[in-house]
Amino acid sequence: MDVTALIDALIDREGGYVANPADRGGPTRFGITQATARANGYAGDMAVLPRAVAAAIYQRLYWAKPGLDRIAALAPKLAAELFDTGVNMGPETALGFLRRALNALNRGARDYADIPASGLVDTALFGALAAFLKTRGPAGETVLIRAVDALQGARYVALAEARPADEAFLYGWLANRVG
DSSP, X not given: OOHHHHHHHHHHHHOSEEOOTTOTTOSEETTXXXXXXXXXXXXXXXXXXXXXXXXXXXXXXXXITTTHHHHHHHOHHHHHHHXXXXXXXXXXXXXXXXXXXXXXXXXXXXXXXXXXXXXXXXXXXXXXXXXXXXXXXXXXXXXXXXXXXXXXXXXXXXXXXXXXXXXXXXXXXXXXXXX
């Protein structure tokens, strides 16, 4: 899997500078929030955040740190979906969706043991994923992507229900992030 191409495509989808007052993330460029940029050493004007800085942040925080390279070795399309979900909701949330799906799909722990519901990629998650894919074959990756998408969509609706200002974003989230 070419993570550089994945990041480039994400940056293209995220677009340039945005400062929507309804967005709790504040000013963003290429989808990188000001808080994330500052936490990663960028002190300049967000309107001119260099693309290369955004790409490096995505590579480090949203691909390498959560361990999506390990997921990509087994299920590259799933890794790409988790990357996109993680950018929008946080890697822990994206991987939590995968953990929930794996636990619900293990047929009462007959195929593999339940795993903790939270955390990044670790031995338990990787082992459960490998066992699931071995049991279910190539179609298993598609089923996991659908499960992650379903959980993501449900979370978006819940966010909009809990915070009316997020209703402004719901259509775009569902149209551009789920599926």
